[in-house]
Amino acid sequence: MTITPTAKAGRAAPRKRARRATQRVTMTDVAAAAGVSASTVSLYFRRPEAVSPHLAEKVRAVIDELGYVPNLVAGSLAAAQSRTVAVILPSILNSFYAETYNTLQSLFQGSRYQTMLGVTEFSPEVEEDLIRAFLAWSPAAMVLTGFDHTERARAMLRGAGVPVVEMWDMPATPDEAVDLSVGFSHFEVGRRQTAHLYDQGSRKVAYIGAAVHQDLRVRSRTDGYEDEVRRRGLHPPIALTAPDAASTPVGTWLIDEVLAAHPDIDGVVCSNDYLALGAMFEARRRDLRIPEDLAVVGFGDLGFSRVSLPPLTTVRPPQREIGRLAAMQILARLGGARIPPSHFALECELVVRDSTRPTL
Amino acid sequence: MTITPTAKAGRAAPRKRARRATQRVTMTDVAAAAGVSASTVSLYFRRPEAVSPHLAEKVRAVIDELGYVPNLVAGSLAAAQSRTVAVILPSILNSFYAETYNTLQSLFQGSRYQTMLGVTEFSPEVEEDLIRAFLAWSPAAMVLTGFDHTERARAMLRGAGVPVVEMWDMPATPDEAVDLSVGFSHFEVGRRQTAHLYDQGSRKVAYIGAAVHQDLRVRSRTDGYEDEVRRRGLHPPIALTAPDAASTPVGTWLIDEVLAAHPDIDGVVCSNDYLALGAMFEARRRDLRIPEDLAVVGFGDLGFSRVSLPPLTTVRPPQREIGRLAAMQILARLGGARIPPSHFALECELVVRDSTRPTL
DNA sequence: CGGCGTCGTGGTAGCGCTAACAAAACATGG
DNA sequence: CCATGTTTTGTTAGCGCTACCACGACGCCG
Numbered sequence: 067m068t069i070t071p072t073a074k075a076g077r078a079a080p081r082k083r084a085r086r087a088t089q090r091v092t093m094t095d096v097a098a099a100a101g102v103s104a105s106t107v108s109l110y111f112r113r114p115e116a117v118s119p120h121l122a123e124k125v126r127a128v129i130d131e132l133g134y135v136p137n138l139v140a141g142s143l144a145a146a147q148s149r150t151v152a153v154i155l156p157s158i159l160n161s162f163y164a165e166t167y168n169t170l171q172s173l174f175q176g177s178r179y180q181t182m183l184g185v186t187e188f189s190p191e192v193e194e195d196l197i198r199a200f201l202a203w204s205p206a207a208m209v210l211t212g213f214d215h216t217e218r219a220r221a222m223l224r225g226a227g228v229p230v231v232e233m234w235d236m237p238a239t240p241d242e243a244v245d246l247s248v249g250f251s252h253f254e255v256g257r258r259q260t261a262h263l264y265d266q267g268s269r270k271v272a273y274i275g276a277a278v279h280q281d282l283r284v285r286s287r288t289d290g291y292e293d294e295v296r297r298r299g300l301h302p303p304i305a306l307t308a309p310d311a312a313s314t315p316v317g318t319w320l321i322d323e324v325l326a327a328h329p330d331i332d333g334v335v336c337s338n339d340y341l342a343l344g345a346m347f348e349a350r351r352r353d354l355r356i357p358e359d360l361a362v363v364g365f366g367d368l369g370f371s372r373v374s375l376p377p378l379t380t381v382r383p384p385q386r387e388i389g390r391l392a393a394m395q396i397l398a399r400l401g402g403a404r405i406p407p408s409h410f411a412l413e414c415e416l417v418v419r420d421s422t423r424p425t426l
Numbered sequence: 427m428t429i430t431p432t433a434k435a436g437r438a439a440p441r442k443r444a445r446r447a448t449q450r451v452t453m454t455d456v457a458a459a460a461g462v463s464a465s466t467v468s469l470y471f472r473r474p475e476a477v478s479p480h481l482a483e484k485v486r487a488v489i490d491e492l493g494y495v496p497n498l499v500a501g502s503l504a505a506a507q508s509r510t511v512a513v514i515l516p517s518i519l520n521s522f523y524a525e526t527y528n529t530l531q532s533l534f535q536g537s538r539y540q541t542m543l544g545v546t547e548f549s550p551e552v553e554e555d556l557i558r559a560f561l562a563w564s565p566a567a568m569v570l571t572g573f574d575h576t577e578r579a580r581a582m583l584r585g586a587g588v589p590v591v592e593m594w595d596m597p598a599t600p601d602e603a604v605d606l607s608v609g610f611s612h613f614e615v616g617r618r619q620t621a622h623l624y625d626q627g628s629r630k631v632a633y634i635g636a637a638v639h640q641d642l643r644v645r646s647r648t649d650g651y652e653d654e655v656r657r658r659g660l661h662p663p664i665a666l667t668a669p670d671a672a673s674t675p676v677g678t679w680l681i682d683e684v685l686a687a688h689p690d691i692d693g694v695v696c697s698n699d700y701l702a703l704g705a706m707f708e709a710r711r712r713d714l715r716i717p718e719d720l721a722v723v724g725f726g727d728l729g730f731s732r733v734s735l736p737p738l739t740t741v742r743p744p745q746r747e748i749g750r751l752a753a754m755q756i757l758a759r760l761g762g763a764r765i766p767p768s769h770f771a772l773e774c775e776l777v778v779r780d781s782t783r784p785t786l
Numbered sequence: 787c788g789g790c791g792t793c794g795t796g797g798t799a800g801c802g803c804t805a806a807c808a809a810a811a812c813a814t815g816g
Numbered sequence: 817c818c819a820t821g822t823t824t825t826g827t828t829a830g831c832g833c834t835a836c837c838a839c840g841a842c843g844c845c846g
Contacts, residue, residue, distance in 0.1 A: 105798095135564060137831090141832075144835075145835080165519065180542075190708065197700075313729040344733055370707075373677075464827095466826075477824080498803095501809080502831095503804090504805075504830080504831055
């Protein structure tokens with residue numbers, strides 16, 4: 067005879083549903099301890115000045131005593147909006163994007179908004195996923211880099227009903243942007259870098275770029291270079307680009323290739339200061355004099371550019387200013403201002419140093 | 427006779443509370459359209475394999491058709507936990523921390539967790555605020571850098587009841603760590619950098635460091651340097667440090683100062699490759715030969731170190747491996763594994779290049 | 787002094803989802 | 817074919833907060 071295993075004794079009357087344990091201090095606890103209603107506590111957080119000083123003091127004391135931390139998840143659900151701003155960057159290894167993020171974070175933090183950062187590594191598909199994920203958190207605003215999104219991403223952004231800022235580029239046409247944008251013309255930057263080399267005496271100027279296929283902004287700078295070369299008409303454009311991310315080793319490699327094919331170039335425009343640094347290392351290794359034999363101009367004005375050997379002429383993008391303007395526009399909108407979709411065009415500064423300035 | 431302004435007509439019977447407009451597609455909409463219950467849709471998202479293929483197909487179709495995006499805020503509230511991992515870094519301008527973040531993001535994304543990034547700029551107070559803000563989102567886990575937190579921050583972390591990983595350092599005693607940790611000994615790194623210079627023939631080795639007061643890890647490396655110098659007993663330690671963030675210009679400035687006070691040093695340990703780069707630029711500007719007159723060792727193995735002039739000897743920290751291990755431990759815990767608080771000690775690799783290798 | 791607007795406070799219905807439970811549908815074995 | 821498991825699906829009560837509304841207490845004015 068088999069023994070019935072685990073003969074469960076007659077199950078008790080349908081016991082009360084187990085209350086899900088959450089030992090966390092809630093707003094209701096605070097209200098009870100302070101002898102006020104939950105709405106008063108809520109009001110105290112959202113508009114402290116609307117609560118009488120007497121009660122406010124009492125609430126404050128209880129909050130401190132109990133160590134109450136408001137549950138933002140619940141708050142965001144009830145308000146159908148969170149105090150979160152989603153920021154999407156192509157890369158944070160690129161220090162200019164990183165600096166823009168720093169500016170954004172500190173400005174938003176000052177207004178009690180939390181930033182969430184996502185990194186796409188230049189893939190529009192990854193970007194689409196990130197946008198979807200962030201939107202599921204009902205952010206108060208979205209900040210993106212560039213205008214290169216998938217159709218679906220664009221649709222989600224349009225339908226989100228929150229301020230959207232696209233930064234670090236300029237829309238070709240007004241409706242290329244989803245909403246607001248802050249940036250500058252990379253085409254102009256490329257042209258200006260190139261013109262500067264000719265103006266300093268170069269007669270044959272090449273271009274080296276990295277991540278061109280992923281980063282449309284690099285592409286625009288390349289276009290600016292080609293345009294200026296054609297305008298001068300001294301030689302056909304010589305542009306060599308690598309699919310890899312911009313780095314110093316890639317710079318040495320690219321300049322090596324360019325010099326092999328065109329030993330007579332006397333100037334080179336680089337899509338990035340890291341590339342320029344690599345190019346300069348390689349040039350010196352070949353005993354080329356900079357700028358006499360090869361003038362070099364970069365982009366980014368990274369930390370080392372000021373003190374490299376020789377100091378590097380470069381274009382300084384308004385990294386901080388981009389972040390500041392983006393944050394300001396968003397905060398104004400969130401504050402109720404009716405700002406129409408618009409673009410804020412900034413300028414880059416050409417910082418001339420010895421890598422293009424012949425010593426007399 | 428005054429006309430009553432805006433004589434509100436006898437207010438209608440307490441009208442039904444205005445339903446807050448939310449045109450967003452909800453799970454209930456999906457359920458209705460698919461002819462199933464909401465919990466089936468919910469189940470479909472959490473454990474698709476538990477739903478019969480027939481219904482799953484139907485649900486999937488409706489989701490696509492309606493473009494439904496689950497509201498994670500509501501989900502997190504109900505589940506009392508979100509699929510979010512908070513990551514706090516001291517800086518993202520420092521590319522090794524940035525690389526660790528990249529690794530974390532991609533690993534967590536693969537397991538459908540979203541990362542939230544906060545940057546402290548090396549301030550424990552900012553860190554405390556960030557921790558408080560993140561905790562209000564009930565993250566599934568927290569990842570921090572180092573062990574230097576305020577007492578309140580530590581208390582919050584202990585009470586959070588979620589996995590906590592502190593990375594990039596080694597706890598002095600087991601209970602210095604809140605929970606899990608992944609890192610390596612910076613003291614050992616400092617010692618090893620110094621020993622290497624002596625072993626390569628240097629007789630008088632100085633140390634330059636940046637951000638020492640903010641970054642305890644730099645402090646540990648400095649201690650390692652001093653320990654090794656004392657052990658060799660050839661000269662007293664010569665350490666010069668700057669409060670600024672590590673950068674190439676700071677490197678040129680520091681080596682300048684050191685050489686002014688101690689013209690006879692023949693080796694320098696740098697807390698960071700950027701500093702080392704600056705030091706090398708300045709040394710070459712003074713026509714010092716590297717490594718014959720001055721050997722240089724850095725830390726970080728940044729992109730340029732491999733191709734600089736000369737290539738830089740440096741210590742390569744396991745940036746990716748730190749991120750990978752941290753993510754693995756957390757995912758294991760979240761998957762139900764019972765891992766006790768523990769430390770994972772990693773090794774750094776000394777990469778010897780020409781800046782310390784005399785050419786024969 | 788009564789009516790009315792304003793201010794401060796409290797009551798309460800959701801926000802959209804998950805988890806616990808219950809019920810239904812299906813499978814299995816004697 | 818029934819008794820007994822095992823899936824699969826449905827029902828419902830919250831999660832902790834905010835927004836809307838109601839209400840009482842004042843201050844003000846004619």
